[in-house]
Amino acid sequence: MPAAITTHSLTKRYGDLTALEGFDLEVAQGSIFGLLGPNGAGKTTLIRVLTTLMRQTSGEALIEGLDTRTSGRAIRRLIGVVPQENSLDRYLTARENLELHARLHGMEGRHYRKRIDELLELMGLAARQKDFPDTYSGGMQRRLVVTRALLHEPRVLFLDEPTTGLDPQSRRAVWDYIKSIAGSMTIFLTTHYLEEAEQLCDRIAIMDHGKLIALGSTQELKDRLTGGTFYLIEFGEDAARYGAMLRDMACVREIEVNGRAVCVGLASWECLSEVVTALNGAPVRRIALREQTLEDVFFSLTGEKVRE
Amino acid sequence: MLRGAFAIWRRDMLVLRRSILSELVAVVAYPMTIYLAFGIGMKGYIGLVDGVPYSLFIAPGLITMTAVNAAYSESTWSLWFHRKVQFTIESYRVTPISVSEIVIAKIMSGFSHGLVKGLAVALVIFAITPFRFSPDHLLGYLVFLIPGSALFSCAGVICGTVMDKPETIGRIEAIFIMPLIFMSGLFFPLSSYPANVVPWVRALPTTALFEGARQSLVSGVFPVGFALQVAITALLTFVAAVWIFRLKMSE
Numbered sequence: 014m015p016a017a018i019t020t021h022s023l024t025k026r027y028g029d030l031t032a033l034e035g036f037d038l039e040v041a042q043g044s045i046f047g048l049l050g051p052n053g054a055g056k057t058t059l060i061r062v063l064t065t066l067m068r069q070t071s072g073e074a075l076i077e078g079l080d081t082r083t084s085g086r087a088i089r090r091l092i093g094v095v096p097q098e099n100s101l102d103r104y105l106t107a108r109e110n111l112e113l114h115a116r117l118h119g120m121e122g123r124h125y126r127k128r129i130d131e132l133l134e135l136m137g138l139a140a141r142q143k144d145f146p147d148t149y150s151g152g153m154q155r156r157l158v159v160t161r162a163l164l165h166e167p168r169v170l171f172l173d174e175p176t177t178g179l180d181p182q183s184r185r186a187v188w189d190y191i192k193s194i195a196g197s198m199t200i201f202l203t204t205h206y207l208e209e210a211e212q213l214c215d216r217i218a219i220m221d222h223g224k225l226i227a228l229g230s231t232q233e234l235k236d237r238l239t240g241g242t243f244y245l246i247e248f249g250e251d252a253a254r255y256g257a258m259l260r261d262m263a264c265v266r267e268i269e270v271n272g273r274a275v276c277v278g279l280a281s282w283e284c285l286s287e288v289v290t291a292l293n294g295a296p297v298r299r300i301a302l303r304e305q306t307l308e309d310v311f312f313s314l315t316g317e318k319v320r321e
Numbered sequence: 322m323l324r325g326a327f328a329i330w331r332r333d334m335l336v337l338r339r340s341i342l343s344e345l346v347a348v349v350a351y352p353m354t355i356y357l358a359f360g361i362g363m364k365g366y367i368g369l370v371d372g373v374p375y376s377l378f379i380a381p382g383l384i385t386m387t388a389v390n391a392a393y394s395e396s397t398w399s400l401w402f403h404r405k406v407q408f409t410i411e412s413y414r415v416t417p418i419s420v421s422e423i424v425i426a427k428i429m430s431g432f433s434h435g436l437v438k439g440l441a442v443a444l445v446i447f448a449i450t451p452f453r454f455s456p457d458h459l460l461g462y463l464v465f466l467i468p469g470s471a472l473f474s475c476a477g478v479i480c481g482t483v484m485d486k487p488e489t490i491g492r493i494e495a496i497f498i499m500p501l502i503f504m505s506g507l508f509f510p511l512s513s514y515p516a517n518v519v520p521w522v523r524a525l526p527t528t529a530l531f532e533g534a535r536q537s538l539v540s541g542v543f544p545v546g547f548a549l550q551v552a553i554t555a556l557l558t559f560v561a562a563v564w565i566f567r568l569k570m571s572e
Contacts, residue, residue: 064415068571086417094415100408106337116328117416161412 015078017042017169018201023072025058025223032058032116034223036072036279040216045200046192047214049207051315055223056203057097060173060255063201064094064137065303081097082276090118093167093198097174099154107157108133108142111164118165132160136190152183159190170194172202176209188212207307221315235305243267243303246275249296262291325418329426333399334433348391348446348553352383356446359508371510373539381445381462381538382531388439388466389473389530393498396431396477397490405485414570424478424566428559431474432467434476439466454538461537464548469530472555473498476560482566501527506535523541526554 018040025033030229032055040046050056061067062074065085071165074081076088102110115125133139136156146154155175162170172191176184184206191200203240210217211231219227219234231319248255256270259277264287267278279285289300337344360376367375403409413423446452453464476498484490505527514522522528533547 066411066414086419089415089417092415096408096411096415098408098411100412102332102409103407104339105332109332109335113328113332114412114416116331117325117413117418119324119417179393 019075021073023074024070026070032223042199043196044215045195045213047210047217048203050220054221091168093162093170095158095162095172095175099158103147106143114161114164136160152179169199211307234310242279244277245301245303247299248273249298255295325422326426330429333430335464345441349442352387352442356383369416377452380446381535384439384443385534386502387442388435388470392431392435392437392470393473393477395434396427396474397481400427400481419569420570421563422561427478431477434468435470458538458541461543462534465534468552468555474557475558478562479565482569507531
């Protein structure tokens with residue numbers, strides 16, 4: 014079975030700026046793939062190349078085995094795109110927006126009318142189909158954009174930051190829908206919300222400065238994170254003094270004191286007994302394992318500095 | 322091949338149909354003001370121009386001006402709005418249609434706006450003035466009006482593609498489009514120009530358009546040279562519009 018998306022040494026330059034550099038990627042059919050990266054990492058450029066909106070400088074990008082440079086029209090038949098901006102036509106009603114999209118895909122009237130009815134019902138927009146998108150809430154507009162992208166039954170769905178700007182309820186509704194269609198098509202998702210990637214994606218790629226810097230499942234990425242195990246130790250008093258004492262221990266790699274709590278990074282979990290022994294007699298109220306999060310992985314790979 | 326172009330044109334016509342009354346009021350107001358101010362207000366002072374009353378002399382030009390202005394404005398603003406504000410051009414571009422189809426659709430829409438609005442002004446002029454012409458002259462007039470509207474629609478597509486700021490679009494209209502229209506003999510005969518300037522003015526496609534349209538409609542004379550000039554310019558502008566739009570989209 015060919016991969017849904019493949020790139021080989023994909024490179025895109027804008028003058029002196031390299032937005033993508035030797036990018037190699039393979040996304041399995043039917044999977045949900047997440048792409049993470051700080052602003053300016055090259056995510057949007059990658060999506061634009063994959064959706065045939067932009068031509069690469071060198072390298073190869075294949076969608077369902079079709080080359081983006083030579084089979085643009087055939088690829089656009091296979092893909093659905095939910096862009097960052099809503100890109101809905103505010104002078105057309107919701108239904109008319111969908112009808113226009115169906116005509117652009119060359120769908121037959123009797124076929125698309127039925128499909129639009131089904132999707133509007135499924136997405137909870139049937140009652141408002143004759144309204145203009147401007148009168149919709151942000152969540153409804155987003156659902157309409159997703160509906161439009163699904164209308165022609167794509168085999169690969171690109172979602173570029175699909176829940177940006179949505180309230181938690183609307184975000185959860187979009188997640189639920191993405192989960193419900195998982196398996197029936199390949200989903201390629203970019204997001205700034207690490208929780209979103211963790212919740213939805215089978216595999217995650219982290220990119221920065223146009224390069225792929227990590228790839229794997231959430232657990233694989235967490236396991237790859239160096240720095241060992243983190244524990245949170247809460248003291249009744251003198252947390253700073255005990256923190257300073259722990260800092261001197263050989264097996265302690267990181268210390269962060271926050272009020273009465275001290276976050277201790279150990280080289281390995283075996284060091285815990287050594288720490289407990291050292292704290293004999295100290296007013297320890299609680300010791301808890303602090304799980305590594307995808308955010309820890311992300312920051313460790315891309316840094317915490319705010320990007321322009 | 323033009324399935325996508327027709328789908329987008331159909332969308333534009335649906336939107337036009339929804340706002341047709343308010344649009345027509347605005348569109349008719351401007352040329353009618355000019356007609357009343359110049360054609361009626363100045364009639365007593367000007368008398369005959371090229372053998373016809375002044376109010377008849379400017380009528381074909383006003384109809385043509387409305388049509389080409391509407392074609393230009395629709396193409397420019399529609400393309401700019403869909404590209405920079407609504408991002409609908411992006412949503413068209415991820416469907417299996419070509420970039421050329423998008424630009425052809427916008428040219429067709431501009432052209433249709435031009436014809437509808439030109440017709441509206443013509444009907445109002447016929448209704449409230451004694452301006453009349455022989456129906457036999459209409460075909461010759463359309464030979465100018467159709468490629469003329471297409472030419473301005475293509476020019477609008479180029480502006481809407483190249484210009485990113487709305488104020489720049491307004492400036493282009495004020496600096497190039499309106500002078501091209503006004504200086505091409507819309508309100509006065511070309512003989513008013515100094516003799517050494519006339520060949521330059523006659524070389525303008527807008528002169529060919531307005532002079533040719535007037536001669537065809539009022540006198541029934543069909544100036545083949547002018548017709549070819551308008552048609553060839555429209556064709557070249559069309560090729561340029563498609564090329565520039567494709568280039569911009571590949572950025």
